[in-house]
Amino acid sequence: MDPMNAVIWLIATPLLSVPVVYLAGRLVARKAGDSSTINPARWVALAAMLVTGVFLFVAGQSVATTSNPIGMTVETITLRFDGISLVLAFSVWLLGTLVILFSGPYMKAEVGEEKFYSLLMAMIGTMIGLGTAVDLFNLWVWFEAMAISSYMLVAFYREEPASLEAGVKYLVQSAVGSVLILMGIVVVFMYTGTLNPDVFRMYLMPWPGLIGAGALFIIGFGVKTALVPLHTWLPDAHSQAPSGISAMLSGVVIETGLIAMLRSLGALSEVYNWGIILVIFAAVNMLVGNLMALRQKQVKRLLAYSSVAHMGYMLFGLGVALSFGQSNGAAGGFFHLFNHAMMKGLAFLGVGALLYALHLARGDHSPLMVEDLNGAARKYPWVVLTLSIGLLALGGLPPLAGFMSKWQILVAGAQTQNVWMIVLVVFMGLNSVLSLGYYAPLVNRMYRTQPSDIVMEGKPVSWLMTLPLILLAFGTVVLGFYPALLNWLTKPAALALFQTFGR
């Protein structure tokens, strides 16, 4: 198959499956009328993901072997599938497929299951599409479409006050961010008369208006990326969404915001050294994320704050790459992006499995507290084992995947030979140790305490929920031992980052 067609179908398949998933689920649910029949929506969604995987393979193989982006023009819209798009599409596809598998038993008791899967497919399709956008306005359209599907998924438990509150907060903050992005686009449009960065990038000068546009992009996309003063929606949305969606939000949605930000700043690369700004936000994100996570009592909120910290690690790698031309840092940043999708996906799904067994299966929507995990290993050995691997990998314990990508970022920072960067490398190392201060007690609690009453009364966890956990844990361990396995993914992405910034 032609790689160009593969890219078009890679985006189109999930989007075209949205109505099919909904209708299949709706018609069967209406006809059956009771909860004993299995809703086919999830199987249709899974089939669509597998078809998408074939197209991803064809497109990805072309990009990974030649390192050349696949460019194409549909009507007047230019799409380009490069290394960054590949990292994003691969992470989204992998995590999306496993989340659909996991959500089968998790969402079984919920009303309107088919809506869940069709919105999820819409989110997956728009995220893959966002990676390929070249034009600034086109980028905004994908971004907004992704945001809309995620608003509805965050507030999916529409009878729960807490979910509604999280949804409202998320919607208002993101919508303001998206207006700021629009204003940034207006400013660029005014200066250049076009929206295609390939046309205008090279002749831009550091005009103050364009620096303002860049600042608007950073703030606007920064809301979705959870840059620190703009992160307040994140713990609420991540903790209140259904666990599969928490995994998607934390694993790929905030990273999609990051990639959108990189693309928009790449258009303005001649205007200012944006890498330094990213490094500053990186330091703040690491510290605030870790400190806030330390004092959380709810497990999902804890993991949500840890996403803020991990966003800081990614920003550091990418910022170093942009301001010092270290392609190592870019590769490390994208490696960490992919690893974070796996590790945080694993952690949220593992916690979700326990939340389901201990609370949701009994119709109780209260949050999973840290104390509820006491002695969970006795009753749920596989879930707890995989969850512990995920948590320790997030904390950066060797030889797990999280250590390898953090290490690569640290090396890139040290290689700059810049005093400030080396100070930040030490700071990041200390932060990583600090983060063990909340991951390790969770593992300790699950293995080394007497089971609490709530664990003893817990419901069983289905194998369909355990399977994605085992696969993700396996990936985390294998990448820890053989990090070079992902070079095909991270090298083209690093190259594409420099191309995005016109270097």
Next chain:
Amino acid sequence: MSMNVPSVFLIVVIGLLGVGLYALLTVRNLIKVVVALQILVKGAMLAFVLVGRLTGQVNLGQSLALTVIVADTIVAVVGLTLAVQVRRKFGSLDIKDLTTLKR
């Protein structure tokens, strides 16, 4: 004294953005928050039309504005849907009453 069309547009754009931002910071009713967001986006939309005219690409500017209308209407619909549900569950539309997650 006569003003040319672009400067009138510019004043309206700035006015809409200012009113929207001010309203967003001050109003507490959830429906009014959605309206404030709408006012902000209308400002951005008008700015697209204005810049399209200034750069001599009237069609492009207007088509961008139309796309913004489509995307933004959906955001408004979702926002109002949440508002209806908030009114049902909290018995109030005041955003100060949304405190289940505050800590």
